[in-house]
Amino acid sequence: MLSPFFKPQGVAVIGASRNPHKLGYGVVRNLKEYRYQGGIYPINKSASEILDLPCYSSVDEVPDPVDLAIIIVPAPVVPKIIKQCGQRGIKHAIVISGGFSETGEEGQKLEKELKRVADKWDINFIGPNCIGTIDTHTPVNTTFVTGMPESGEIGFCSQSGAMVASVIDWARGAGVGFSRIVSLGNQVDINETQMIRALHEDDQTRVITAYIEGVSDGKAFMEVAQRAAKDKPVVALKGGRGEGGARAVASHTGALAGSTEAYEAAFDRAGVQQASTMEEMFDWARALAWQPLPKGKNVAVLTNAGGPAILAVDALENVGLELAELTTETKNYLESRLPKAASVSNPVDVLAGSGPGTYAVALDALLTDETVDSVVVIQAPQDWFLPASLAEVVGEVAGVHDKPVITSIMGKASVEEALTILHKRKIPNVAFPERVASVLAAMVKRKEWLDIPQQTPERFTDFDEDEVQKDVSKNDWKSLLQEYGIAFPPEKNARNEKEAIKAAESIGYPVVLKLMSESVSHKTEVNGVKLGLRNSDDVQSAWKEIRQSAKSADVDMEGVQVQKMLTGGQEVIMGVRRDTQFGPMVLFGTGGTDVELLQDVESAIAPLNRLQAEKLIDATRAGIKLKGWRNQPPADRETVIKYLMRLSQLGEEMPNIDELEMNPLYVLPEGQGAYAVDVRGTMVEDEKRAG
Known part of the structure; x- marks a missing residue:
């Protein structure tokens, strides 16, 4: 088409x-x-x-x-x-x-x-x-911009014409080849999703890059991008991530910027790697187009200068990569062939006086070492050999191994010839060593995404659909969640002081009293929650304090909820909310009263399979604590995983629910379950309904 x-x-x-x-x-x-x-x-x-x-x-x-x-x-x-x-x-x-x-x-x-x-x-x-299209292989250039990039493997589509014009000029100066370049403009007809499909189908395109301000149809975008990402890397730069940027997007192309968290979650699910800058996007694109993916996170650094190597190592560790522990054989081999003062531990420093031949010996040894997944080659400027000769050596050695090599031949004026050689050899170079970290991290992330089995989410059917619809029509969130298999602690409602004491004695101490009021979402903000009540006197005092607090806050008090007090566990938040672009999103993180303060919450697009639920949990500090933290025993992570999957299904099956949140969800030690202590929800307005 x-x-x-x-x-x-x-x-x-x-x-x-x-x-x-x-x-x-x-x-x-x-x-x-x-x-x-x-x-x-x-x-x-x-x-x-x-x-x-x-x-x-x-x-x-x-x-x-x-x-x-x-x-x-x-x-x-x-x-x-x-x-x-x-x-x-x-x-x-x-x-x-x-x-x-x-x-x-x-x-x-x-x-x-x-x-x-x-x-x-x-x-x-x-x-x-818009400003038109380019296909360097046809060739055809329908733009009015002066210049045309070399033929290459990177496809680029953009909702900003200025971005396209800049990329064309940059590509010519940097010697980076492109397959296709497209300016989409206002996307009244052909949109970003259709163009990503076209780039996926193009045999000359090996990596798809995109500048995106908004998507036309979130679900369609995810489906097309995920299909493309299984075959080719997809790298996106999202414009309008901040509040000011989102306003600029609206005036620029009329696109809806959408929720930043929703886009991040959608990109993550679809295998789209989100860059932070244009420079980063094309750093990643070159490496993904030109180099094999690393098998793991272990990096070797080869340098002729200590300072640049330190910067590279710091940056690598900051993105979660690790320095490879070289084998004794590799170290002994290097020791016998490098200058006496050279460092044969990782990072390997061949010293300032070494030439291309020394680099070749060391690079071959590092790429041969089974502990090494990728190699960074750094060369600080010097005046006893041309950078071009090092580029030739790196290209030859890297070409006989199946591991990624990223270079940082530093400088500008003296390295033009070297860059030309490296590009012909398909070796990406960055001007400063810190940039190698994000490149390798992106390559590792793609490898990990490709390795994740694409499991179909488990479907739960052990609930009564008629009861579910009744619960939704009455906004009875507790009953709805119970139908989906989520447990609540024993609780009773009380309209007066005597009923509260009777309920507490029936449930068993200790208990919690919570204000019941339609006009209050966060009860703690009006002093409407009393914890650790151990006898009838405590309940009586708590009742009076809550009543007085409600009166002071001018809140209608309908009574209190008396709930069993849970102890010895951890508080998390779990919820589902509907994004206008991508539909239901599940969230998880640290719960309780600290949720706004700590902001330890991550989101994922529903529905979730088990691996996706585990990944969401592990992305938070709350998830780390569930595994056991200091004097806290491991919590019932299995129940949390089950609840996340069930809640994600609920969000997908109930398009009229806008938000549904359990905070806190109290997770007891391993094998003892988890209980929704408090729940709140809202219905979606018809014009907002998605999914």
């Missing part, structure tokens, strides 16, 4: 210009200059030729074959031009023109009209407000 955007048989440029300062000139120039082999048909009523190409007064006059139109005319005219393309039989268009939803209400109306006309004539289009 999208092939004509990258391999068109003929291109009509509607709005072509003879003025070298106009976008319509730049598009014609790029099509011609960068060796597009199909027909190029400039449309301009006032010109006879542009760049020696004959002009046409309308698209009707253009000869066959032509299957792509590039439109660069004022926004109000675009719907009319789209209609003319449809009448001519052109089914694909790139609308470079701006002046649509990014400009406000009038632009939004015009954009809707553009979409209506395109749908009527069955036209697929990219844009509006």
Whole structure:
């Protein structure tokens, strides 16, 4: 469906210009200059030729074959031009023109009209407000930006045209090759999900990169991205992660930035690796396209200078990677061949006076060592051999091993030739050694994601569906959770002091008293919870204190809940909330009154299989504590895993629930279960409903 955007048989440029300062000139120039082999048909009523190409007064006059139109005319005219393309039989268009939803209400109306006309004539289009497409292998360049990257393996799509223009210029200067580059603009028709699918299907693309401000359909995006990530690395840079950035996104392309946590969870589930910067995204992309994945986290560092090696080691450890413990055989071998003062422990320092031959011996030994999963080669500037000669050596040695090698040949002015050699050998280089850490961490993360079995979540059926629907209709969260197999401590409601004492004696001391009030979500904030009550006098005093607190806070008190006091366990929070883009998300972390203070909460997209539930737990400090912490025994982690899976299923099956939270969920020692101590929930408004 999208092939004509990258391999068109003929291109009509509607709005072509003879003025070298106009976008319509730049598009014609790029099509011609960068060796597009199909027909190029400039449309301009006032010109006879542009760049020696004959002009046409309308698209009707253009000869066959032509299957792509590039439109660069004022926004109000675009719907009319789209209609003319449809009448001519052109089914694909790139609308470079701006002046649509990014400009406000009038632009939004015009954009809707553009979409209506395109749908009527069955036209697929990219844009509006974009800068076009590049396929370096066809080759074709439909942009107006000066320059074109070398042919390569990295595909890039972006919702920002400025990002595309910058990447084109950067790629030319850095000597990094791209397969396809796409500016998506406002994504009125073709969106990021469809483009990721197209890059996945492209044989020349080995790594997919994307600058994303928002996604058109969260579930569809996850499905397509996950399918792509199983075959090719997918790296994304998400714009609009902060509050200010999200506002900028809304004014930039009209995209919904969405919840940062939701995007992180969706990317994680789909195998999309989220970079923090443009530099990081393309550092990762080069390594993932050019190098084999490491089998583990053990890294060897080879250097000629101590300071840069220390920076590299610090950075590696900060991202969870480890220095390999070299074998005795490797150390003995290095000791016999390196200068006497060299360090043969990891990091291996060959010293400043060593040349490329010494590097070659050491690199081969490190790559041969079974304890080493990857190698970082660092060379600080010196004046007794050319960096290019080291690049040749590294390329030759790395080429006979199946382990990743990342170099940091430091400097700028003296390393241009070396970088050219490294790129031809498919060895990624970073200018400063700290950057190797995030590159290797991304490679390890991809390996780990590929190694995780793609299990289907277990479906639980041991509940009464009619009772579940009744519970939801009454907002009876406790009964709903109990239907899904989640336990609560013994409890009773009391409308007065005497009932509270009677309930406490029936349940058995110690007990907890909690304020009952529809108007209060967090009872502790109005002093509405009393713990550790051991006799009737305690209950009586607690009742009076809660009543007085409610009165002082001007809160309607409906009574109290008397609940069994649990001891000897750990408090966690567990919940499900609905994201407008990606549907139900499960959250887990440290619970109780410290939840806002510690902010130790992680999220995952529902539903969860067992491995995904375990991963969510282990991503938090609360999960670490569940395994046993200091004088605290291991808690009942198995029950927590079961509850997470059941809650994730509940979230998926109940699209009318917006939020449902257990805080705290009290987890007793191993084998003794876990109990939802407090629960609150809200229903979703119809216009927010997702999933």
